[in-house]
Structure formats: C-alpha cells, structure tokens
Amino acid sequence: MRGCMVAFTRLFKTFMAATMCLSSSIACAGIIVGGTRVIFLADSPDATISIYNKESDLPYLIQTWVDPFDKEDKHKPPFTVIPPVSRLEPMQEKVLRVLKMAGTLPTDRESVFWLNIKNIPPSSSKKETSSLEIAIKTRIKLFWRPAAITLIPEKAVANVAWSKQGRQLIVQNNNPIHINIMDVSVDGKDIPVNMIKPFEKLSLTLPPGSAGHTLVWRFINDYGAVSNPVKQVL
Numbered sequence: 001m002r003g004c005m006v007a008f009t010r011l012f013k014t015f016m017a018a019t020m021c022l023s024s025s026i027a028c029a030g031i032i033v034g035g036t037r038v039i040f041l042a043d044s045p046d047a048t049i050s051i052y053n054k055e056s057d058l059p060y061l062i063q064t065w066v067d068p069f070d071k072e073d074k075h076k077p078p079f080t081v082i083p084p085v086s087r088l089e090p091m092q093e094k095v096l097r098v099l100k101m102a103g104t105l106p107t108d109r110e111s112v113f114w115l116n117i118k119n120i121p122p123s124s125s126k127k128e129t130s131s132l133e134i135a136i137k138t139r140i141k142l143f144w145r146p147a148a149i150t151l152i153p154e155k156a157v158a159n160v161a162w163s164k165q166g167r168q169l170i171v172q173n174n175n176p177i178h179i180n181i182m183d184v185s186v187d188g189k190d191i192p193v194n195m196i197k198p199f200e201k202l203s204l205t206l207p208p209g210s211a212g213h214t215l216v217w218r219f220i221n222d223y224g225a226v227s228n229p230v231k232q233v234l
Contacts, residue, residue, distance in 0.1 A: 026138055026140065030053055030054050030055035030058055030060065030119070030121075031051055031052070031053055031054070031060060031062075031088070031117070031119040031136075031138075032051065032052040032054055033049065033050075033051055033117055033138050033140065034049055034050035034051065034052065035049050035050075035140065035223075035224060036140055036141075036220075036224035037140055037141045037142070037143065037180075037220075037222070037224055038098060038115055038140065038141070038142045038143065039143050039145060039222050040079075040098060040100070040142060040143065040144050040145065041145050041147070042100075042144065042145060042146045042147040043147040045099075046097045046098060046099050046100075047097075047098040047142075048095050048096065048097050048098070049095070049096050049098075049115075049140075050093055050094070050095050050096070051088065051093070051094050051095075051096060051117060052092070052093045052094075053088045053089065053090055053091060053092050053093075054091070055090050055091070056090050056091060057090050058090055058121060058122070059087055059088060059089050059090060059122060060087070060088045060119040060120060060121060060122075061085070061086075061087055061088075061119070061120040061122075062083075062085070062086050062087070062088050062094070062117065062118070062119055062120075063084065063085050063116075063117075063118040063120070064081035064083070064084055064085075064096055064115070064116065064117050064118070065081060065084065065116050066079040066080070066081060066098070066113050066114065066115055066116070066142060067113065067114040067116060067139075068113060068114070069112045069113050069114055069141075077103075077113050078100060078101045078102060078103025078104075078105065079098055079099065079100060079101060079113065079142070080098075080099050080101055081096055081097070081098055081099075081115070082096070082097045082099060083096075088119070096117070098115065098142065100144075105144055105146075106146070107146045107148065108146070108148075108176060109146070109149075109176040109177070109198035109199065110143055110144065110145050110146070110149065110176060110177045110178055110198055111143070111144040112141055112142065112143050112144075112178055112195075112197075113141075113142040113144070114139045114140075114141065114142065115139070115140050115141070115142040116137055116138070116139055117137070117138045117139075117140075118135055118136070118137040118138075119135065119136055119138075120135040121134070121135070141180075143177075143178065145177065146176075149176050149177060151175060151176065151177055152177075152221070152222060153177065153179065153180070153219055153220070153221045153222060153227075154221060154227075156175040156177055156179060157179075157219060157227075157230060159173075159174040159175045160172070160173055160174070160175070160179055160196070161174060162215050162217075162232055162234065163234065164206070164212045164234040165203075167205060167206050167212075168203045168204065168205060168206065169184075169186060169191060169203075169204040169205075169206055169212070169215070169234075170201065170202070170203055170204075171193075171196060171201070171202050171204065172200075172201045173196040173197065173198060173199060173200050173201075174199065175198060175199070176198045176199070177198060178195055178196065178197055178198060179195065179196040179219055180194070180195050180219060180220040181193050181194055181195060181196065181217065181218070181219055181220070182217075182218040182219060182220055182226045182227070183217065183218055184204075184215070184216075184217040185215075185216050185217070186206055186207065186210045186212055186213075186214065186215050186216075186234070187209075187210045187211055187212065187213055187214055189207040189209065189210045190207070191204050191205075191206070191207060212234050213233065213234060214231065214232075214233060214234070215231070215232045215233075215234050216229050216230070216231050216232075217229070217230050218230065
C-alpha cells in the first residue's frame with residue numbers, strides 16, 4: 001500500500017510539473033493567474049503579473065494583497081498591489097502591479113512573501129434559486145531580490161551542498177537566493193522539502209529502507225519551470 005502511495009505521489013508531481021512547464025500559470029475557477037511566482041528586482045519600479053477571466057458571462061470581484069511568508073511574522077510587508085480591489089469582466093485581462101513601499105529589507109539576501117489574489121463571484125440575482133458562491137484565494141510566492149544579487153537558480157544549484165551524516169541528509173544553501181524544490185529522493189525514496197532559504201542549513205531524516213547512496217532532486221526556476229534531475233552520489 002505504501003509503495004502504491006509513493007508511486008501515485010510521484011506520478012502526481014510529474015503531472016503537475018509538466019503542467020507548470022507548459023503553462024507557467026495557475027487557473028482557479030474562472031480566473032487564470034499568469035504565473036506561479038513573482039520575482040521583484042529591487043532596481044525595478046514594480047513587478048507585474050496578469051490575471052484573466054476565462055468566463056464568457058461571469059464577472060469577478062478581485063482582491064489583492066501581500067502577507068508575510070511566515071505565519072509567526074506579524075510585521076506588515078512593505079508592498080502594495082494596484083489595484084487592491086477591482087472588477088474583472090468576462091474575457092477580460094488585467095495586469096496587477098506590485099509596488100515597494102516605505103520599509104527596509106535585507107540587502108544581502110532575497111526575501112519572500114505571499115501574494116494573495118482572491119476572486120469573488122457575484123451573488124445570484126434569482127431569489128428563488130438556492131446557490132452557493134465560493135470565493136477562491138490563490139497564493140503565490142513573491143520574491144524581493146536586492147539589486148546587488150544577479151544570481152539565478154540555474155547558477156545557484158552549484159552552491160547547494162548535499163551530504164549524509166548517519167541517518168540524516170544535510171543540505172546547505174550557500175546562496176543569497178531561495179532554492180525552490182520540486183522533489184528530492186534518496187535511493188528512489190521521496191524526502192519532503194519545498195524550499196531552502198538563503199544560507200539555510202537543513203537536516204532531513206532519511207526514509208526507512210534507504211541506504212543513502214544516490215540523491216536525485218529537481219528545482220524550480222524564476223519562471224516556474226522544473227529543472228532536469230540533478231544526480232549526486234552521497
């Protein structure tokens with residue numbers, strides 16, 4: 001049973017990766033968000049992402065805002081999204097602009113936040129009809145990249161160090177940018193990890209039955225595309 005679940009998980013991840021590579025967008029209900037992440041370069045006046053209403057006869061109310069990435073962080077992110085509230089007509093496309101506001105962020109490393117896009121359908125105009133309108137919120141990562149950092153994930157991979165210590169898989173990100181992980185496996189067994197923060201060191205428990213010989217992993221680049229497998233002998 002466990003083997004079937006692992007196989008299904010891998011198949012699902014592969015399908016999702018292929019979908020991301022082909023579209024690099026997210027579709028939620030009738031709204032298509034034109035990307036899976038936003039990279040805000042500090043020397044740019046703004047960062048943009050498109051949204052599209054694929055419905056032919058249904059408008060949506062769109063709300064947008066930025067949240068801290070960590071739930072424990074109670075600081076208000078120094079960003080605003082324009083427009084914060086708008087109406088998206090059927091078959092209409094709109095560009096959202098993320099602007100940096102007053103507030104300091106680290107200059108020696110990348111910072112990450114959540115960009116929220118909520119689409120709210122109109123209420124039914126027929127009083128005699130019982131219906132349920134559901135607002136759907138999409139969250140994508142917003143990365144703030146300081147002007148002095150020109151490194152991209154494809155180059156940063158060489159500075160990610162993997163090693164084995166006993167039953168622990170150690171990974172050290174020696175980069176000033178985040179490394180977004182699609183999947184990691186050791187001897188064909190999956191290890192859950194989604195992202196490694198700048199200069200972060202993680203200790204991951206090797207799965208049962210793994211001898212810890214061969215590591216295979218894939219990362220996600222700035223455009224949401226998944227890399228080819230990176231293989232390493234531990």
